[in-house]
Amino acid sequence: MASSMLSLGSTSLLPREISKDKLKLGTSGSNPFLKAKSFSRVTMAVAVTPSRFEGITMAPPDPILGVSEAFKADTNEMKLNLGVGAYRTEELQPYVLNVVKKAENLMLERGDNKEYLPIEGLAAFNKATAELLFGAGHPVIKEQRVATIQGLSGTGSLRVAAALIERYFPGAKVVISSPTWGNHKNIFNDAKVPWSEYRYYDPKTIGLDFEGMIADIKDAPEGSFILLHGCAHNPTGIDPTPEQWVKIADVIQEKNHIPFFDVAYQGFASGSLDEDAASVRLFAERGMEFFVAQSYSKNLGLYAERIGAINVVCSSADAATRVKSQLKRIARPMYSNPPVHGARIVANVVGDPTMFGEWKAEMEMMAGRIKTVRQELYDSLVSKDKSGKDWSFILKQIGMFSFTGLNKAQSDNMTNKWHVYMTKDGRISLAGLSMAKCEYLADAIIDSYHNVS
Amino acid sequence: MTTEFSSSSSSSSPSDRRIGALLRHLTAGSDSDNLSSVYASPTSGATGGSVFAHLVQAPEDPILGVTVAYNKDPSPVKLNLGVGAYRTEEGKPLVLNVVRKAEQQLINDRTRIKEYLPIVGLVEFNKLSAKLILGADSPAIRENRVTTVECLSGTGSLRVGGEFLAKHYHQKTIYITQPTWGNHPKIFTLAGLTVKTYRYYDPSTRGLNFQGLLEDLGAAPPGSIVLLHACAHNPTGVDPTIQQWEQIRQLMRSKGLMPFFDSAYQGFASGSLDTDAKPIRMFVADGGECLVAQSYAKNMGLYGERVGALSIVCKSSDVAGRVESQLKLVIRPMYSSPPIHGASIVAVILRDRNLFNEWTLELKAMADRIISMRKQLFEALRTRGTPGDWSHIIKQIGMFTFTGLNPAQVSYMTKEYHIYMTSDGRISMAGLSSKTVPHLADAIHAVATKTV
Numbered sequence: 002m003a004s005s006m007l008s009l010g011s012t013s014l015l016p017r018e019i020s021k022d023k024l025k026l027g028t029s030g031s032n033p034f035l036k037a038k039s040f041s042r043v044t045m046a047v048a049v050t051p052s053r054f055e056g057i058t059m060a061p062p063d064p065i066l067g068v069s070e071a072f073k074a075d076t077n078e079m080k081l082n083l084g085v086g087a088y089r090t091e092e093l094q095p096y097v098l099n100v101v102k103k104a105e106n107l108m109l110e111r112g113d114n115k116e117y118l119p120i121e122g123l124a125a126f127n128k129a130t131a132e133l134l135f136g137a138g139h140p141v142i143k144e145q146r147v148a149t150i151q152g153l154s155g156t157g158s159l160r161v162a163a164a165l166i167e168r169y170f171p172g173a174k175v176v177i178s179s180p181t182w183g184n185h186k187n188i189f190n191d192a193k194v195p196w197s198e199y200r201y202y203d204p205k206t207i208g209l210d211f212e213g214m215i216a217d218i219k220d221a222p223e224g225s226f227i228l229l230h231g232c233a234h235n236p237t238g239i240d241p242t243p244e245q246w247v248k249i250a251d252v253i254q255e256k257n258h259i260p261f262f263d264v265a266y267q268g269f270a271s272g273s274l275d276e277d278a279a280s281v282r283l284f285a286e287r288g289m290e291f292f293v294a295q296s297y298s299k300n301l302g303l304y305a306e307r308i309g310a311i312n313v314v315c316s317s318a319d320a321a322t323r324v325k326s327q328l329k330r331i332a333r334p335m336y337s338n339p340p341v342h343g344a345r346i347v348a349n350v351v352g353d354p355t356m357f358g359e360w361k362a363e364m365e366m367m368a369g370r371i372k373t374v375r376q377e378l379y380d381s382l383v384s385k386d387k388s389g390k391d392w393s394f395i396l397k398q399i400g401m402f403s404f405t406g407l408n409k410a411q412s413d414n415m416t417n418k419w420h421v422y423m424t425k426d427g428r429i430s431l432a433g434l435s436m437a438k439c440e441y442l443a444d445a446i447i448d449s450y451h452n453v454s
Numbered sequence: 455m456t457t458e459f460s461s462s463s464s465s466s467s468p469s470d471r472r473i474g475a476l477l478r479h480l481t482a483g484s485d486s487d488n489l490s491s492v493y494a495s496p497t498s499g500a501t502g503g504s505v506f507a508h509l510v511q512a513p514e515d516p517i518l519g520v521t522v523a524y525n526k527d528p529s530p531v532k533l534n535l536g537v538g539a540y541r542t543e544e545g546k547p548l549v550l551n552v553v554r555k556a557e558q559q560l561i562n563d564r565t566r567i568k569e570y571l572p573i574v575g576l577v578e579f580n581k582l583s584a585k586l587i588l589g590a591d592s593p594a595i596r597e598n599r600v601t602t603v604e605c606l607s608g609t610g611s612l613r614v615g616g617e618f619l620a621k622h623y624h625q626k627t628i629y630i631t632q633p634t635w636g637n638h639p640k641i642f643t644l645a646g647l648t649v650k651t652y653r654y655y656d657p658s659t660r661g662l663n664f665q666g667l668l669e670d671l672g673a674a675p676p677g678s679i680v681l682l683h684a685c686a687h688n689p690t691g692v693d694p695t696i697q698q699w700e701q702i703r704q705l706m707r708s709k710g711l712m713p714f715f716d717s718a719y720q721g722f723a724s725g726s727l728d729t730d731a732k733p734i735r736m737f738v739a740d741g742g743e744c745l746v747a748q749s750y751a752k753n754m755g756l757y758g759e760r761v762g763a764l765s766i767v768c769k770s771s772d773v774a775g776r777v778e779s780q781l782k783l784v785i786r787p788m789y790s791s792p793p794i795h796g797a798s799i800v801a802v803i804l805r806d807r808n809l810f811n812e813w814t815l816e817l818k819a820m821a822d823r824i825i826s827m828r829k830q831l832f833e834a835l836r837t838r839g840t841p842g843d844w845s846h847i848i849k850q851i852g853m854f855t856f857t858g859l860n861p862a863q864v865s866y867m868t869k870e871y872h873i874y875m876t877s878d879g880r881i882s883m884a885g886l887s888s889k890t891v892p893h894l895a896d897a898i899h900a901v902a903t904k905t906v
Binding site (some may be wrong): 050052053054055056057058059060062063066070085087095096101105106109112114115116117118119120153154156157162169170185187188190191192202226259290298302303305306307313315317318320322323324326327329330333334335336337338339340341342343344 | 779783
C-alpha cells in the first residue's frame with residue numbers, strides 16, 4: 002500500500018499505523034487536535050482531526066429485534082424466546098414452507114434472469130397480491146381501482162404510503178391504536194407524518210376499549226388517516242368483532258377519514274385467507290378509498306425476503322393510475338426497484354393451483370398449531386393458578402401474539418428470573434411456544450403476575 | 455376498458471388544505487390528455503369524488519422510463535441503450551455462471567432458513583464486502599474502524615447514508631458532480647440534505663474539468679459532504695487520473711470535506727477489482743473518514759436482487775460502533791431489515807477462493823466485451839467518415855458513453871432509428887453487440903451530418 006505523502010503546511014495527514022492507545026479519541030469531550038509536521042520519513046503516531054461523528058451517541062437496541070439478540074446471549078438452558086413474531090415448529094425450529102422450497106427449485110430450474118424489476122415491482126406479484134386481498138372477482142379489481150406496488154414487506158409498504166401521505170396530505174395526521182406495533186411510530190416519525198393515538202386496549206378487561214376507540218376516531222380532525230390492523234392485532238391479539246367493524250366503518254365514513262390497513266397476518270390469524278380479509282373487504286364494499294399494506298413475512302414464511310405490497314383503493318381507475326405513478330416516484334429515490342426473489346416465490350405459489358392449495362394447507366397447519374398452543378397455555382394457567390384469575394382472554398385473542406397484561410416490571414421478571422424473552426409491553430409470541438414449554442411458561446406468568454408489581 | 459369523459463365532481467376534498475394542494479398541482483403542470491374518467495359507482499364514497507383528485511400523473515422516471523418506452527416500440531430494429539444492464543453479444547441478459555453455482559449451493563443446503571436478518575443485514579456479507587472494497591489488508595478494517603450495513607443496492611446505500619448524515623452530521627450540504635446519475639439529487643434531497651453541484655464534465659474537451667472541480671470543492675464550506683464516483687463515472691465515463699485523485703484527496707482533507715463514494719462498477723471499469731477501488735483506498739489510507747456505497751448490481755449481475763452495502767470508515771472503533779447503532783435507527787423505520795437472497799449469493803462467492811476467481815474471470819469478460827464494443831463503434835464511425843472527434847468513445851471508461859449528442863438529436867435517433875437512450879446523450883455500451891453497432895453508427899452519422 003502506498004505510503005501517504007505528508008505535505009508541510011496546513012494539511013494534517015496521518016501516517017499508516019495509527020495505534021489506538023496513542024490517540025486520545027475519547028468521549029470525555031476533550032478535543033485532541035494535534036497537527037503534525039513531519040520532516041522526515043519517520044512516521045509518528047499522532048492524533049489529528051477528531052472524528053466527525055464524535056458526538057454521536059450509542060442508540061438503544063430495537064425493543065423488538067433487540068429481544069432476540071439478548072436471547073442469543075443467554076446461556077441458560079431453560080431460556081424461551083417469545084420476542085419477535087416468527088413462526089416456530091413444535092420443536093422450536095424456524096420453518097420454511099414446503100411450497101416455498103418447491104417454488105425456489107422451480108425458479109432455479111427455469112433459469113429466471115435477474116434483471117431489474119420495474120419500480121412498481123413484479124407485475125405478476127402485484128396482480129396476485131391484490132386478488133388475494135380483495136378476492137379475484139372483486140369490483141375494485143375489475144374496475145382497476147387499486148393502485149398496487151410491491152414493497153419491502155410490511156415496513157417498506159407502510160413507509161412508502163407514509164411518504165405519500167406526507168407529500169399529498171400535508172398536515173394530515175395518522176391515528177394509531179394504543180398500543181400498536183412498536184415500529185409504526187418510528188415509520189411515521191421518519192416520514193414526518195404527525196400521529197396521535199386512539200384508545201384500543203383496555204387493561205381492566207384485557208380486551209377492546211370499543212367505546213374509547215370510536216370516541217377517539219370521532220374526535221380526530223376530519224380527513225385523518227386511521228391505522229387499522231386488518232386481523233390479529235399486534236401486540237394485543239384483540240380484534241374487533243364483525244359488528245364492531247361495521248361501526249368502525251360507519252364512524253370513519255362519517256368523519257371522511259381515510260382508513261389505512263396494516264395486513265401482516267392474512268391467513269395466519271384464523272387459518273383462512275378470506276376470513277382474515279373480511280375487515281378490508283367490508284371497507285371496499287362501502288366504496289371507500291383507503292390504503293392497505295401487506296406482508297408475506299409470516300403467512301408464507303418469507304421473513305428475510307422482504308416481500309409485501311402497498312395497495313391504494315381509489316374511487317376511479319384514473320385516480321389509481323395517478324396514485325401508482327406517485328408511489329413510484331417515492332420508491333425510486335429510496336431503493337430504485339424492489340427485490341425480485343420473494344416476489345417471484347409469491348407469484349409462483351399463488352399462480353399455480355396445486356401450490357396454492359398446498360400453501361393454504363401449510364398455513365392452516367401453522368395457524369392451527371398456534372391455536373392449540375393457546376389452549377394448552379390456558380389449560381396450564383387454569384390448573385396451576387389457584388387465585389381464580391380469569392385467564393380466558395388468552396383464548397379470546399387471535400394470531401401470533403398474546404397480550405398477557407403483564408407490566409414492564411413483571412415482564413422484566415419473566416426475563417431475569419425465568420429466562421423468558423418477551424417485549425416489555427407484556428406481549429408474548431405464541432409462535433415461539435411449544436406444547437412442551439407451556440407448563441414452564443405458565444409458572445413464569447403466574448409468578449410474575451402475583452409476586453411482582 | 456371503456457373510457458368516459460365526465461367532469462369530476464368539484465369540491466371533493468373536505469379540507470382546505472387539500473384544495474390548496476390541488477391548486478398547487480394544477481398550476482404546476484397538467485397531466486397528459488389521458489382519459490379522466492370518474493366511475494360513478496353506486497357505492498361511491500360519501501364525498502362523491504376522490505381524496506386523490508389533486509394527485510397528478512407523475513412522468514416516467516427519465517432512466518427507467520427509457521425501457522418502458524422501448525418495450526412499447528414494435529420495431530424489429532429497436533435498440534435499448536438506456537439503463538445500464540449488461541447484455542451478451544446475443545443481446546440477452548446474463549446471469550453469471552458463478553451466481554448460478556452459488557444459488558444451487560444455497561438451495562442444496564438444507565439448513566437454510568428465511569428468518570429475519572439483523573437490521574444491519576447478513577453479517578458475513580458485510581465483512582466480505584468491506585474487504586472487497588477497502589482491501590483485505592486495510593488498516594481501517596484491522597483496527598475495527600469500519601461499520602458496514604447491507605442495503606438495497608447502490609440506491610439504498612446512498613439513501614441510508616444520506617439520511618444518517620442529515621440526522622447526525624453537522625453539515626447538511628452534499629456536492630454532486632455536474633452531471634451525475636439522474637437519481638442522485640432525488641435520493642439526497644429526500645434524505646434531508648441540500649444538494650449543490652461541482653463542475654466535472656467539460657463538454658468542449660469531453661473530458662474532466664479539473665480546474666473547475668478544484669475551484670468548486672475549494673470554495674465549499676468546510677465539512678461539506680462530497681459525492682465521488684469511485685470509478686466509471688456515470689453518465690460521462692470520465693474518471694480522474696490517479697494523480698488527480700491524489701490532489702482531490704489533499705484538497706478535501708485540508709478542508710475537512712466528507713467523502714461519500716458511490717462504487718457501482720468495481721471490477722467493471724478496468725476489469726480489475728483492485729484498480730477500480732484505488733481512489734477509495736487512497737482516501738482510507740490517510741486515516742480519514744469516509745462513506746462508501748457499494749452495489750453488486752452490475753459487477754455480479756445481481757440487478758433485481760438489490761444487493762449493496764454502505765460502509766462508514768471512522769476514526770475509531772468506538773465511533774464506528776455508535777455510528778452503526780444509529781444506522782440501525784435509520785433502517786428499521788424504512789424497511790426493518792434487508793433481503794437475504796442476493797446477499798447470500800455474494801457471500802457464497804466471495805468466501806470461496808475458486809468461486810471468487812471464477813467471478814473475476816467472468817467480470818473481466820464483461821468488461822472486455824464492453825471495451826471491444828467501444829472500439830467497434832469508434833471504428834464504425836471512422837469508416838463512415840462521420841464528422842467530429844469521436845475518440846471519447848474509446849477514452850471513456852465503464853458501461854456508458856457520453857456521446858455529446860443533444861436532446862434533439864437523441865429524440866431524432868429514437869424516432870427514426872428506434873434507438874433508446876437517456877436524453878442527456880448517454881448510451882449504455884453494455885446494450886450493444888457487433889450486430890447492432892452498424893445500426894447505431896448509422897444513426898449517429900445521420901444526426902452528425904444533418905441539422906436536427
